[in-house]
Amino acid sequence: MTTPLIDNLQYANFSPAIFEQMRAGGVDAVHVTVAYHESFREMVLNLERWNRWFEDYPGLIFKGTTAADVSRAQETGRTAIFFGFQNASPIEDDIGLVEICHQLGIRFMQLTYNNQSLLATGCYEAHDTGLTRMGRAVVAEMNRVGMVVDMSHSAERSTLEAIDHSTRPIAITHANPHWWHPALRNKSDAVLKALTRAGGMLGFSVYPHHLKDGSECTLDSFCQMIAEAASRYGAAYLGIGTDLCQDQPDSVVEWMRVGRWTKAMDYGEGSAAQAGFPPMPNWFADNRDFGNIRRGLLATGLTPTEVDGIMGGNWHRFYARGFGPA
């Protein structure tokens, strides 16, 4: 069996056309977002939509819950879809929902989405108080059942405390190093060192606001950044999490940023002049373009084994360690 190709974060406006592109691109597994600001019941409606897709397109996709499902995807020529939350809203104020959500197939949960949550502080808050009382309890429960802590949208101190408090490796599923592009959403060298030293994973994002030079970022710049990250943190702790938002209307990026938490507009990483989804870089438009990244990584001098790991092998091993009971 060859090393699988895994994209560990997408929030596309999914459709049979995109599932066909996953197959055309040879993508064996995708971690998809099933909640930003939803309550538990609202999130379940999103799972119901996925169940309909699984029922209607069984030749293209199926629900993944274990690392073995990635191998099954390879063997059967389909894409395994793994579920995750970008926010803790679906567990409401109820720690019992962690296990319920795990039973429904949720394998990643961000403790925060930009703002303060019941669990921790998001990267857009002025003050970062670290993990809350409930946050510490929920991280322990996630560790117990096998749901991975994801700190992609969390603030520095909260992230460091999550890495420290978690008894199992955590993930930053979609972000880039702050030293390459100093966006609020990108991560400090200190965070990335602590993350990877604890066995955690970083997934590199191609969302333009996370890229140096934004939509104009070159493939070479992106891949040189990954090569530098490999030299700093070790190639085995790196993967891809494109944050692909393909085919989404701009109303969705507004929902992602504003949810129901304010009556005002908040542009997040954008601005009034650039309020919508930014254009993607010309070397990554959809699931058929992973070959560009693979070729770009090989051109930096990373070994084929290292590149295979970054393109999916590392996430696959991480799934095997992370998704079962402690």
Place this chain on the structure above:
Amino acid sequence: MTTPLIDNLQYANFSPAIFEQMRAGGVDAVHVTVAYHESFREMVLNLERWNRWFEDYPGLIFKGTTAADVSRAQETGRTAIFFGFQNASPIEDDIGLVEICHQLGIRFMQLTYNNQSLLATGCYEAHDTGLTRMGRAVVAEMNRVGMVVDMSHSAERSTLEAIDHSTRPIAITHANPHWWHPALRNKSDAVLKALTRAGGMLGFSVYPHHLKDGSECTLDSFCQMIAEAASRYGAAYLGIGTDLCQDQPDSVVEWMRVGRWTKAMDYGEGSAAQAGFPPMPNWFADNRDFGNIRRGLLATGLTPTEVDGIMGGNWHRFYARGFGPA
């Protein structure tokens, strides 16, 4: 492996003491009720309570979802707990919740609980209109995912239509024949013939309102009734579903009867003079008393093989056929 002992309906006030009694009584599997009138979210709170029990008492009980779990219970000296609904309230008006609930482990669902539901008519309504439009759709969806239709509290026509419309055998998990004790909740000969001819199962109840002579019913009368049912319908379609409500306060029987659907009192099978839970017959008080029923059945002249089937083997085969995708 000996034939397992299965009780296919209990709604006790569960506790470690009752789990110990299950073990003392050698009960390998129990189908427990996790909803009467609950919304989806409220039902999930009940599942959370069970998850805590599974976490806290792993040496006594575990969550069962397949027939193989019954064998695993026998091999590990524990009791497998299977989940079911006595009403369709947890799926609300949303057919997508059928599969979600199956993913959470629900294996039986009654289409009605005494009253008209969105799906069918309950046994206390004056007019029985049979399966509704949504009822037909939901039965098909239950057939698809492997959730068993249970018509214990449903009216005659609705029950006959469910048997006819379902492409897989259905169950009446807890009731007795009307010809033995003409309670509204007990089932007509026509229903029991149609049920069993279609491969469905009847679980005999020891809830006193379903028994001839109520709490004074003798073990011999109960077992002679079962022997007669075996001669009419075939022993292979019969099992036990005690409806054990051990240790419940009378406030719970009021909740079961009234829920939130009326502001008036409804005594259901009881009366103003006998509003609470009736006393159990002296030969069945808790999970340690299944030996009495087994001995009583053998005394009727049923063969040991027939008695083994009624005490659990028949439900075990039914689980194997009923709980997976079609």
